Amino acid sequence: MLVDFELIKRAQKGESAAFNEIVLAYRKRILGTIARLIARPEDVEDVAQEVFLRLYFSLDQLRTAEVFEPWLHRLTVNAAYDYLRKQRRRQEFRMSDLSEQQVMLADAAAGGKVEHDEQYRKKIRESVQSLLGAVSEADRILLMLKEVEGLSLKELEKIYKVNENALKVRLFRARQRVLKAYGSAGTKEAAGWDR
């Protein structure tokens, strides 16, 4: 844990400086997690602020120190989930406004942007995004937390409040769905896995 429980208690009592310290301690970690979950750099800070905003208004409900980090993770997951749902709705709306030809042109333009080292990283990001775009937000976030953030099943248990076996089943199914998306026509090539 990056902060001690005394600091949290002080923040619970309404001490702004204590809350500031908590934010400063966890800010970078939360920004990183959100960046990987939502993959839109311009919105990362906004979502991170939403996480700390929710933390501020729910801090008085926290009773024990050991649940603080899973709880913060849960707030992060929920904020990212809300953002992705809104984003999906916005995208559907935007895409429905475009003609088929415009969509093809936009795709072609996006495909032609990449360059060298950053080009490779960008391609990886795009590949994962396109792959995970084929599954639900819930599957996407669960897989990200386990495989990218490296959280253990025990940690995930505390975040999702379900037992380990149920989590394993959910993870297995999420992987199956991603692999199915990977196996679908053209996706493998688009994902650049054969690199």
Add this chain to the structure above:
Amino acid sequence: MNSMRGNDDARLDALLRAYRDACPTPEPSANFMPNLWQRIESRQSFTFSFQRMANAFVTAAVALSIVLGVYMSIPRSNSSSYSQSYLEALADANTLDTPDYVSPVRLDLSDPGR
């Protein structure tokens, strides 16, 4: 088939690991904390005004209940209808329209030849 599946699994793991390295952790901007506190304060002021409105509504509802309670509990001594019994009130309300049926029969016995 299984080896293909295993291969895909391994590739998926590798891709997700590569994704972690490909996503740089963004540095927070200088406005991160001021913006956060601004959002907290605006949410607080919204919550505060909502609470005040809710409190005012509850107070008004309680006051109205008390007024109604007092009004209902005051006995109405000047009203005659409440001092009567049910039967009396019923009798007053239904005055007899056909007195012939109930008035005493008068027999005229002065002229027996008729």
